Amino acid sequence: MSSSNWTTDFLSQLADVGIAVEQIPLPAISLWQIASPQWQQFAELAMLADLRWASGWAEHHDERLFINACFEKYGVYVLLRAIVNTAKPELPSQATVYPAANRSERHSQDMYGVNFLGHPDNRRWTRHKAWAKNHYPLRKDFPVAGMPETITPPDMDYPFVKAYGAGVYEIPVGPVHAGIIEPGHFRFQAVGELILNLEERLAYVHKGIEKIAEGRNPESLARLAGRISGDTTVGHTWAACRAMEQAAGVEIPARAALLRGILAERERVANHLGDMGAICNDVAFVFAQMQFTRLREDWLRTNAAVFGHRLLMDKIIPGGVACDLTDESAALITQGISQLRKELSEIMPAVDLNSSLEDRLYTAGYLAPDIAKAFGTLGYVGRASGQDFDVRRDAPYAPYDQANFKVALEDQGDIASRFWVRYKEINAALKLIGHFISQLTAGDILAEWQTPLPGSESLGIVEGWRGEIMAYVRFADDNKIARFYPRDPSILNWPALEKLTLNNIVPDFPVCNKSLNGSYSGNDL
Amino acid sequence: MNWLIAILQTTLFVVLAPLLAGWLKWCKCHLQNRKAPSLLQPYRDLIKLTKKQPVVSEQASWLFIKAPYIIFSATVLAATVVPLIAVDLPTSASADVIVMVGFFAFARFFLALAGLDVGTAFGGMGSSREMTISSLAEPAMLMAVFTLTMTASTTNLSGAIAHVLHEGLVLRPSFVFALFALILVAIAETGRVPVDNPATHLELTMIHEAMILEFSGRHLALIEWASQLKLMLYGVLIANIFFPWGIAESFGASALGYGLLAILGKLMLLAVFLAIAETLVAKMRLFRVQEYLSFAYLLGLLGMLSHIILEASR
Numbered sequence: 128m129s130s131s132n133w134t135t136d137f138l139s140q141l142a143d144v145g146i147a148v149e150q151i152p153l154p155a156i157s158l159w160q161i162a163s164p165q166w167q168q169f170a171e172l173a174m175l176a177d178l179r180w181a182s183g184w185a186e187h188h189d190e191r192l193f194i195n196a197c198f199e200k201y202g203v204y205v206l207l208r209a210i211v212n213t214a215k216p217e218l219p220s221q222a223t224v225y226p227a228a229n230r231s232e233r234h235s236q237d238m239y240g241v242n243f244l245g246h247p248d249n250r251r252w253t254r255h256k257a258w259a260k261n262h263y264p265l266r267k268d269f270p271v272a273g274m275p276e277t278i279t280p281p282d283m284d285y286p287f288v289k290a291y292g293a294g295v296y297e298i299p300v301g302p303v304h305a306g307i308i309e310p311g312h313f314r315f316q317a318v319g320e321l322i323l324n325l326e327e328r329l330a331y332v333h334k335g336i337e338k339i340a341e342g343r344n345p346e347s348l349a350r351l352a353g354r355i356s357g358d359t360t361v362g363h364t365w366a367a368c369r370a371m372e373q374a375a376g377v378e379i380p381a382r383a384a385l386l387r388g389i390l391a392e393r394e395r396v397a398n399h400l401g402d403m404g405a406i407c408n409d410v411a412f413v414f415a416q417m418q419f420t421r422l423r424e425d426w427l428r429t430n431a432a433v434f435g436h437r438l439l440m441d442k443i444i445p446g447g448v449a450c451d452l453t454d455e456s457a458a459l460i461t462q463g464i465s466q467l468r469k470e471l472s473e474i475m476p477a478v479d480l481n482s483s484l485e486d487r488l489y490t491a492g493y494l495a496p497d498i499a500k501a502f503g504t505l506g507y508v509g510r511a512s513g514q515d516f517d518v519r520r521d522a523p524y525a526p527y528d529q530a531n532f533k534v535a536l537e538d539q540g541d542i543a544s545r546f547w548v549r550y551k552e553i554n555a556a557l558k559l560i561g562h563f564i565s566q567l568t569a570g571d572i573l574a575e576w577q578t579p580l581p582g583s584e585s586l587g588i589v590e591g592w593r594g595e596i597m598a599y600v601r602f603a604d605d606n607k608i609a610r611f612y613p614r615d616p617s618i619l620n621w622p623a624l625e626k627l628t629l630n631n632i633v634p635d636f637p638v639c640n641k642s643l644n645g646s647y648s649g650n651d652l
Numbered sequence: 653m654n655w656l657i658a659i660l661q662t663t664l665f666v667v668l669a670p671l672l673a674g675w676l677k678w679c680k681c682h683l684q685n686r687k688a689p690s691l692l693q694p695y696r697d698l699i700k701l702t703k704k705q706p707v708v709s710e711q712a713s714w715l716f717i718k719a720p721y722i723i724f725s726a727t728v729l730a731a732t733v734v735p736l737i738a739v740d741l742p743t744s745a746s747a748d749v750i751v752m753v754g755f756f757a758f759a760r761f762f763l764a765l766a767g768l769d770v771g772t773a774f775g776g777m778g779s780s781r782e783m784t785i786s787s788l789a790e791p792a793m794l795m796a797v798f799t800l801t802m803t804a805s806t807t808n809l810s811g812a813i814a815h816v817l818h819e820g821l822v823l824r825p826s827f828v829f830a831l832f833a834l835i836l837v838a839i840a841e842t843g844r845v846p847v848d849n850p851a852t853h854l855e856l857t858m859i860h861e862a863m864i865l866e867f868s869g870r871h872l873a874l875i876e877w878a879s880q881l882k883l884m885l886y887g888v889l890i891a892n893i894f895f896p897w898g899i900a901e902s903f904g905a906s907a908l909g910y911g912l913l914a915i916l917g918k919l920m921l922l923a924v925f926l927a928i929a930e931t932l933v934a935k936m937r938l939f940r941v942q943e944y945l946s947f948a949y950l951l952g953l954l955g956m957l958s959h960i961i962l963e964a965s966r
Contacts, residue, residue, distance in 0.1 A: 298773040298856075305853040320938060409857070411849040411935035417684045483846060483933040486940070633777070634938045637854040 133200050137176050154373040154585045156206050163209040167219035174224050182597045183231035184612040185239045187266045192216050202521030217242035227503035238265040253330045256280045288326050290316035302331045309647035320632040325625050336652040340611035345371050345445040348608050353440050355613050356649035361394040362591025364443040366598035370587030371445050375579035382570040383447035384525035385563045390439050392556040395592040397426050399549040409638040410487040418474050429463045447573035457564050464557050488543040492639035494627040504623045505616040506594020511537045511544035518590035542642040578606045615649030658743040665731040669880040670694035679927035698873045706869030709770045719766035720874035723759045727878040730755035737911035738900035739810045748807040749797050767863030774855050778862025788945035789840045795952030796833035799826050813896045829955030831894050836948035838886035845930040891918035
């Protein structure tokens with residue numbers, strides 16, 4: 128089947144079983160609206176047709192709630208929508224078919240009060256104790272400041288999954304950890320050192336990103352998107368800007384697209400270097416960690432020298448970029464790349480040949496390809512388990528549509544695979560940066576902004592360093608944002624951690640976790 | 653006079669232990685291309701900790717508060733048994749190597765109990781791991797020690813060292829086996845890479861550190877100091893039993909001074925080797941530790957066999 132005509136076939140399959148689809152073309156994506164009782168039936172057919180469930184969120188309009196889900200196949204995305212009444216907001220769950228939809232539906236349940244019928248696990252997720260029982264923070268009548276009590280009550284009664292039996296014990300870890308990492312709670316059931324079950328409890332860093340996005344202008348939303356997850360500031364800003372630009376019909380200049388590509392690839396390299404070092408540190412191979420940390424630091428200093436910010440925050444703005452590249456800066460970047468290549472060629476053999484490291488990383492934290500697929504696992508986690516998907520190649524956008532590069536792929540599914548996928552991605556990214564610099568021609572870096580029509584909506588999809596990032600944007604009147612939902616790849620990768628730690632031993636959990644390195648902030652929003 | 657020197661020697665042990673830890677850290681930092689903290693940093697840390705008020709959980713029993721003192725005293729008593737700068741001291745004559753192992757076991761018993769006492773998941777996990785490892789390490793340690801004592805026909809450390817010293821440089825296969833067995837045991841018992849990582853912040857991977865997570869202030873200082881002392885004890889054991897040359901046999905000032913310089917040199921060198929080894933390898937998977945310690949036991953056993961077969965008939 129060629130890449131684009133699966134929608135035609137699938138629509139005819141839907142028609143055969145009596146699912147009426149109202150097709151509404153949006154900029155850059157097609158919106159399919161169906162009746163809410165058929166929500167689950169659609170998912171069943173989608174599963175049969177091998178569609179990937181990519182994202183799910185809701186939206187409040189007066190007396191109605193829009194329930195959205197996004198599916199993908201062969202790089203073609205479809206936005207699915209059903210509408211329910213706020214009086215009785217219920218529809219059959221898709222999580223019964225797609226485990227990936229589980230937490231997103233629970234998020235909509237907590238934030239909007241949507242009742243997903245037949246949901247396999249409808250415990251609260253984003254909701255801790257900050258809101259009263261019948262308050263739904265993302266509904267329009269809930270104030271932005273919230274209605275907090277003076278002291279938030281302790282969250283003691285969350286019904287964790289229990290394991291019983293002789294010798295089974297429970298280890299609660301977090302939400303406050305010893306290192307400089309974000310808060311999240313992990314509940315282990317173990318026999319001796321063997322992990323029987325791991326349950327994640329996140330949303331400790333819920334910041335109300337979705338709520339405080341409402342009413343912002345495009346510049347302000349771009350800045351907010353850059354703060355969803357600090358390590359993915361370029362990725363999220365780009366996704367949000369892409370969504371807004373598509374909705375407003377703004378075409379960014381070619382030079383701006385190339386610069387965005389350079390920024391995104393630089394972010395990818397910096398984070399992969401940091402992660403590779405951190406994986407080594409978690410098995411006490413400190414030498415390699417120090418080397419990778421040093422390389423990352425040099426890389427970030429070049430960022431600061433060339434772009435004026437180590438993490439490249441706020442360099443992407445609606446309509447283009449806020450930084451240009453002089454010839455001297457380009458030379459500095461090229462020099463940094465060859466320096467990094469040279470250093471890596473010395474360090475990687477030392478890492479590769481270390482048998483004690485090999486003993487820790489190979490076969491540990493195995494994520495089977497079918498589980499990776501079922502959970503829609505993205506980025507290096509998916510690609511280390513044979514999930515051959517990369518937005519830059521499969522749904523290319525400027526500047527990647529003009530570039531040739533190889534998507535890193537491994538199929539062992541263990542920590543070592545996730546380590547080496549990162550290394551391959553660094554190499555690909557270095558080539559891409561060189562290519563983008565060579566393509567640079569003089570020109571504008573910022574297009575003029577056009578106020579979009581009220582109600583314009585679009586979906587911005589880019590490949591961040593953790594994988595596919597999706598940002599949904601709808602405008603209200605006067606250039607204001609009505610709804611913003613950013614879907615960080617971590618939302619789909621976190622559940623994979625619960626699976627890949629099974630049958631590992633407790634002291635191997637930290638390195639398993641680091642090999643996945645989900646963002647807490649990006650997940651919790 | 654002899655008792656005075658014995659007290660002086662034990663004091664030296666206690667005072668120099670943080671310096672060895674500082675030197676080890678200094679070597680490791682340089683091998684990892686890092687700027688090293690001052691050699692005196694462990695002393696500063698201990699002083700800082702003693703000045704802080706210890707925070708004790710409401711659930712803690714008397715055992716939790718007493719444990720640091722018991723652990724520290726037991727380790728200091730173990731130090732009295734080991735000849736540092738001179739042999740034939742009255743303290744080392746009154747107790748032998750099995751007493752020393754006993755002191756270690758005593759300290760460990762209380763540390764493991766203290767880890768369990770407050771009822772946190774990490775403390776219990778650390779205690780369980782520590783006991784698993786020590787049940788494997790102690791037989792290996794004794795096996796290595798017995799090989800030595802069979803050669804010297806005494807379990808008294810001072811006597812064994814004097815025996816090696818008087819025999820001169822003889823290459824004994826049994827000693828080579830015992831040396832390697834003791835090095836492996838020492839690494840496991842002092843919680844170094846690749847068995848444990850003393851510098852980690854990852855609670856789930858900890859062994860020794862997991863047991864002491866709940867300790868703070870002067871309690872923590874005492875336990876840290878005891879660990880540093882234990883590291884030095886093992887270092888001195890290895891250095892003085894296998895390479896005793898330089899140790900004072902008389903109690904003259906120059907002999908003692910020479911003995912001090914010799915042991916400092918030997919320890920510095922040992923720490924460099926340890927730092928290199930720790931830099932070269934990653935920490936092993938927890939379930940590999942049993943293979944590692946079985947190997948140490950096997951080496952000890954081979955040492956003893958080779959002593960019986962090759963050396964004892966002579």
